[in-house]
Amino acid sequence: MDSEPRRISAAEVAMEQMRIAAEHLPDVNPGILEKIKHARREVIVNFPVKMDNGTVRVFTGYRVQHNDTRGPFKGGLRYHPDMGVDEVRALAMWMTWKSAVVNIPFGGAKGGVQCDPKALSRRELENMTRRFAWEISPFIGPDLDIPAPDVATNPQVMAWIMDTYSIQKGRVVPGVVTGKPVELGGSLGRFDATGRGVVITAAEALKYFRMNIDGIRVVVQGAGNVGSAVARYFRLAGARIIAISDVNGGIYNDKGLDLEQAMVCKKNQNCFLKQEIEGETITNEDLLRLNCDVLVPAAIENQITYANAPRLRCKVVVEGANGPTTPEADRILADRGIYLVPDILANAGGVIASYFEWVQNLQELFWTEDEIVDRLARILTRSFQEVVAISEREKVSMRTAALMLGIGRVATAVELRGIFP
């Protein structure tokens, strides 16, 4: 039995990662580093929502805008019962580094509402979303801050936000959010771009080790927007998905899962059931320790910790989720020779496709899916090569190399703009 993992907050993880990267950036002015440690603005709103039973409930929502030196704030909105400002701060900071690593003209932000979306009716969800959008509308906009989907939010939620914001402005403003339905100015290829991007970066990592994606064994934690697309694109590339899970646990079959059957079962039952899928049920903790080539954590933060890192049996970890690995676990994996492609590179496909959506909205000119997939792959492979080059030159992990690239670019931009006044 593992001992109970020591809880380390996402904010502590983000700060420790930044401290490690900063050690390798001796030329960056410490005052600039101090500035970019802090969020520029933190918005907390408490707002009432009429519930179906006639009562009024007050919800708390957040929007942390970490940095907009290189372009408007950008980042997802999540609905989760445990959300707090500390976690949102870390997620907002990671968005800043991510946009900079892949060199798109955005800063970083994150937000959401503390709630259990599964306990809300569709009408309550819409009321809550619209009122939240109204409350944060002075702080968002196509040239200010552009939200997108994250955990438990989706294109429909983005459509409600776009509508609420547009009504307030008295004109249609599609560019206020990305990840919208295609019918409302969403981009082709945006919905599964994060998962597609994870597989593109995983393929680059495998190439680096002269391994072929065809026939490799893949484990995916999380079967949401990111995890289910990761599984699908790995399978399309010839890999075998041997296990997949959601918050309730997962399903494992060493010969390879019937993915269609698994996803239908999950959709119908809201979980993976052994009787309906050939395989055995498995806990999330056991899933992380399966023998495989590639492990993709694609659920939430703090999953690979000092407690389970010694027992991982994969060759490569590709982070679909944001912040799934703690710094202690990073060190253990590195010592054990497990290669890790960090979140701010591996899951950047989502923000890259969001950038494409935003550009298309501003230009009112739409691209084909082929154009989008081609540009996405080019940006991700170029970014991967840039990070590998730093990692080899500086003899640091891929995470530290990616942070050095991202933080370095933001610091240079701050230096060039100067400190006002």
Ligand code: NAD
């Ligand atoms: P989602 O809500 O669609 O899916 C989350 C999945 O994780 C669900 O299957 C859920 O059951 C599972 N899950 C939740 N808690 C879990 C736990 N404790 N253990 C195991 N599984 C758990 O969310 P998503 O959009 O797929 O996001 C997943 C991760 O990817 C998050 O870290 C998010 O920040 C990150 N991410 C998302 C995007 C995007 O475009 N949606 C982009 C970049 C990064």
